[in-house]
Structures are given as C-alpha cells and as structure tokens.
Amino acid sequence: MLNNKTILITGGTGSFGRRFIKTFIDKKIKVKKLIVFSRDELKQFEMQKTYSTEKYKFLRYFIGDIRDKERLKFAFRDVDIVVHAAALKQVPTAEYNPIEFVKTNIIGAQNILEASIESPKISKVLALSTDKAVSPLNFYGATKLCSDKLFLSANAIKGDQEIKFSILRYGNVMMSRGSVIPSFLNTKEKEFKVTTKDMTRFSLTLDQSIEAALFAIDKMHGGEIFIPKAKSYKILDLAKSIDFKKKIKIIGKRPGEKINETLIPNTEVDNTYENENYYIVMSFNKKLKITGFKKVDKYFSYTSDKNNFFSIKELKKLIIDQLKISE
Numbered sequence: 001m002l003n004n005k006t007i008l009i010t011g012g013t014g015s016f017g018r019r020f021i022k023t024f025i026d027k028k029i030k031v032k033k034l035i036v037f038s039r040d041e042l043k044q045f046e047m048q049k050t051y052s053t054e055k056y057k058f059l060r061y062f063i064g065d066i067r068d069k070e071r072l073k074f075a076f077r078d079v080d081i082v083v084h085a086a087a088l089k090q091v092p093t094a095e096y097n098p099i100e101f102v103k104t105n106i107i108g109a110q111n112i113l114e115a116s117i118e119s120p121k122i123s124k125v126l127a128l129s130t131d132k133a134v135s136p137l138n139f140y141g142a143t144k145l146c147s148d149k150l151f152l153s154a155n156a157i158k159g160d161q162e163i164k165f166s167i168l169r170y171g172n173v174m175m176s177r178g179s180v181i182p183s184f185l186n187t188k189e190k191e192f193k194v195t196t197k198d199m200t201r202f203s204l205t206l207d208q209s210i211e212a213a214l215f216a217i218d219k220m221h222g223g224e225i226f227i228p229k230a231k232s233y234k235i236l237d238l239a240k241s242i243d244f245k246k247k248i249k250i251i252g253k254r255p256g257e258k259i260n261e262t263l264i265p266n267t268e269v270d271n272t273y274e275n276e277n278y279y280i281v282m283s284f285n286k287k288l289k290i291t292g293f294k295k296v297d298k299y300f301s302y303t304s305d306k307n308n309f310f311s312i313k314e315l316k317k318l319i320i321d322q323l324k325i326s327e
Helices: 016-027 041-050 067-077 091-096 098-116 139-157 180-186 206-219 236-240 266-271 313-327
Strands: 006-010 033-038 061-063 081-084 124-130 166-169 191-194 202-203 224-228 231-234 247-250 263-264 272-274 278-282
Touching: 016 033, 016 206, 016 272, 033 041, 041 061, 067 098, 081 098, 081 206, 091 098, 091 139, 098 139, 124 139, 124 206, 139 166, 166 206, 180 206, 180 236, 191 231, 191 236, 202 206, 206 224, 206 313, 236 313, 263 278, 266 272, 266 278
Parallel strands: 006 033, 006 081, 033 061, 081 124, 124 166, 166 224, 191 247
Antiparallel strands: 202 231, 224 278, 272 278
C-alpha cells in the first residue's frame, strides 16, 4: 500500500508525527519519502537529532504553516498521500483565542483540501479528528467539526480527479503532549486537580492511533469517518492509578469542557458499520458496501460513560508500559 509512495504529514513534529515516523522505521516500511511538515523550526531541529536525514534517507523536513496555501502547494509537489495532524487543540486556549483556532483549524483545513485537489499526484488525504468534534460544546470542537465537514465535502467538489478525503476520529491519546496523564505525572503539587469527579474519557495509545491511521489509509474510498474501538477511563481511577495516596481536589469544569465524550452519536447510526476493531460512519459514500463490516443497532451510540472501562490496575500497567516505550 505504501511502498514507493511519498507521504506528507502536517503537524509532523507532534506526538502523533513522531510515533508515525518511528512506526515506519521500526516496521521497515519502504516509502519513497516521508515529509515532516510543521511551522516550528526548533521542534524540527530537535526531532532531527533522533531521526536525521543522514541516517534515514527517506525523511524530509519542511518548514511551513497550513495557514499558507502557497507554501502547502509547494510542499505537495510529488506527494501521494497527505496525513493532516496539524491543529490547535487546547480547549481553554480556544475559548480565549477563537480567531487563531479558526485560522488554523478551519482555514488551514480549507487550504489543505484545495492544495490537494490542485496537486496532480495526491490520491488520498486523511484528516485526524477528535471526539470533541461530535456535538461540540467548546470552540475547539466546533472548529474541528467545521474541518471535518470541509474534508468530507471535498469528495463532492473534486470533480473527476482520483483523490479521496476521509476522517480518522478518536478520543484522548495516552502520553500525548498536553494531555492529562503527563500533567498528573509531572505535577509538583501535593494534590491532583480534577475538574469534576464524574468525568470519563476515551483513551488509546499512540501506537493504536498510528495503527488506525494506517488502516484508514488502506481502506478509505473517500467520505468515511473511521473510529477505532477504544476503552474508557474514569478520571478518579486515572489519578489513583498514578498515585493512590495523593489527595484529589475538585476545581470545577473549565470553559467548554464536557463531563463525558461522544465518538458516535445516535444521529449517525443509519450510516454506521462495525467490525471487531473499528466503526465506520459512511458520511459520503452511503451506498458503498464494506467487506467484513455489519450495520450497528438502531439504538446504538458510542459514548465514554457507557463503554468498557480500564481498571485502576490496567491503567497503572498501561502507563508504565507507555513510559518505557517513550524512553
């Protein structure tokens, strides 16, 4: 599927991008080029200390901002597949800096799809999304919902060009930068600060997110939303798994924060299918038959509070394992 292909990943210096590159190296996937596209030269400089172009001849580093369509068009020359991981993501930050989130998450998405359609070689574009884009309560989720709609609608405006646009939607990624687990692990305070004791979240590992991305790239026909099946955790269980003795202080919900998250609302069940490991929402090619998938029940929804949960013991082991991997 990926042999001799040129792949570009936006936001390539983030947690997902770094693990994406590591996966290609570990699995010896023989791509023609893997281009890291991001706007932070320091992160690229630091990243090249681990993944240098001298050692890994297929790697390229490309400074650019998805807000700049002309730069994207230049970067997309000879690219076959685009994985769009760049975004502004912090929920509280979005509430106080909404215009910046519009420029990156919405206009940036528009730039990517337009530059992709104008590129003669690109055949697949996979955009990463989030559970916060479903029935969004916060501004970040609203921008990601707009982004998702743009990418899905691109399948209708591409004309005769052989290019496909799909979405990969999932919840929290363990150990990703800015997420709750590193925050709890690195806190110097005598207590864990928890916004609300009833909070639940979907969770998957970085490796699982990469596996889901590769699955989506392989299976996409254009217009699908791929959702990997993942377990949930309770925020109090997470805190206890890190330090059972540390006190927990409830500080109240942050602006735009949900208590529970949704990956598939009941309103999407008419076009939702599942197999053992994934759900697929057929948002565009609704009549397409998917081999190995069956339709979900009409009463189905996929929410973090009505799901299989990690135990405290499982969470503790998972965190230890993930820390070993990241060393």
